[in-house]
Amino acid sequence: MVKQLREFLRLESAGGILLVVAMVIAMIVVNTGLWPLYKGLLAIPLEIRIGEFEIAKPLLLWINDGLMAIFFFLIGLEVKREVMEGELSDPAQIMLPAVAAVGGVVVPALVFTYFNYGDESAMKAWAIPTATDIAFALGILSLLGKRVPASLKLFLLTLAIIDDLVAILIIAVFYSVDISTLSLVIAGIAYAALVIQNRRGVMRLTSYLVFGLIMWAAVLKSGVHATIAGVLLAFTIPLKHPEGKQYSPLRNLEHDLHPTVVFFILPLFAFANTGIPLEGMNLEALMQPEPFGIAMGLFLGKQLGVFTFTWAAVKTGIAKLPFNVGWLEIYGLSVLTGIGFTMSLFISSLAFEEGATNLNADRLGILAGSFASALLGYVVLYFALRNKPPINDVENEENNA
Secondary structure: OHHHHHHHHHHHHHHHHHHHHHHHHHHHHHOOOOHHHHHHHHOOEEEEEEOOEEEEEEHHHHHHHHHHHHHHHHHHHHHHHHHHHOHHHOHHHHHHHHHHHHHHHHHHHHHHHHHHOOOOOHHHHOOHHHOOOHHHHHHHHHOOHHHOOHHHHHHHHHHHHHHHHHHHHHHHHHOOOOOOHHHHHHHHHHHHHHHHHHHOOOOOHHHHHHHHHHHHHHHHHHOOOOHHHHHHHHHHOOOOOOOOOOOOHHHHHHHHHHHHHHHHHHHHHHHHHOOOOOOOOOHHHHOOHHHHHHHHHHHHHHHHHHHHHHHHHHHOOOOOOOOOOOHHHHHHHHHHOOOOHHHHHHHHHHHOOOOOHHHHHHHHHHHHHHHHHHHHHHHHHHHHHOOOOOOOHHHHHHHOO
16 A cells, blocks of 8 residues: 555656646747647547537547546546545544645635625636645655655645545536536436446456446536546446455556556646736736636635644544644645646636636636745745655655554
8 A cells, every 4th residue: 555655656746747847838839939830739620420429529628528537537546446445444534634625625715706706707717726736736745855754745645635526526516517418318327337337246347448438428418527427437447356356457447547647648738728828917917806816716725724624623633633744744735735737727627618818817827826835835845844854665654554
């Protein structure tokens, strides 16, 4: 378990660096003579047709609706494994990050609402600052080296997983439009077939993936965002072999997909969604209620929500602080949760259509809030951990056993 955790953290940390590279490349391309090429590339129409059934979307939406469904599929696999045998299976360990995650969703939404209440268009973006980008946050932690206790990384990881679950619920409830009953029925039948296979102990992944693809296509046509299908499919993948054998379809899939998601899908998503023309993007533009509300929701709302809810949980005896972690480290980590980036950009793409005037302003707010959170979080954690001796892997394993 500890070995798997270390591998996961290394992958996510490296993925955070790639996300930055992808964002920088997108910004350079959009603000040079390559802008028409970038725009044209993302607008390339791609179509799949089987008889009367067709899916026709530009490349950008294939990335956001298709490849990101694989990202959410991976999240679903991680959540199921953690719930069945990992950190989310222990109520004592899940309580503190769960409470912190609730604060990290509620308070940023309230901060955004404070600046935008009454503006119907802007309020579509209320969920944007509620997200946390685990890859970026772990990337910042990795810069602090071996002085970071494994318990602090585990707290952040568990908090981010719960945060992702909340984001999935928000997407399903608030960002679904023009619901098609027939498509939902087809999706429901496909999901029922997946559940039956799981109950009967089917171990062949091909069968799950075929019905999962049918469910994804039906959900895509239903008006519910297609990424939800990825999560539902993940929950049906068997974790353990019914005869007690070592083979685990879920673990195998998670292991195989993780590098692809971290090193290809998320950087490609970042490249496709962070191209912001800098013309007119100045302090005055950032200070407009919508982007400012997003930036403050991420930078101020996240740290206030996570830290105060954590403090309240510990002081009331509901939970206790992680091993070898003090309040300054908790505050620094709370600030880091304000790095929304990937998930915030994704929710932004659901709230507004490509080309909407809100979209670039929202992206400016996301980048500003995420950058400020990353900078302050690193500084706080640097001073909090500077006098701590390096912690080797053996100590981390013993303390988290």
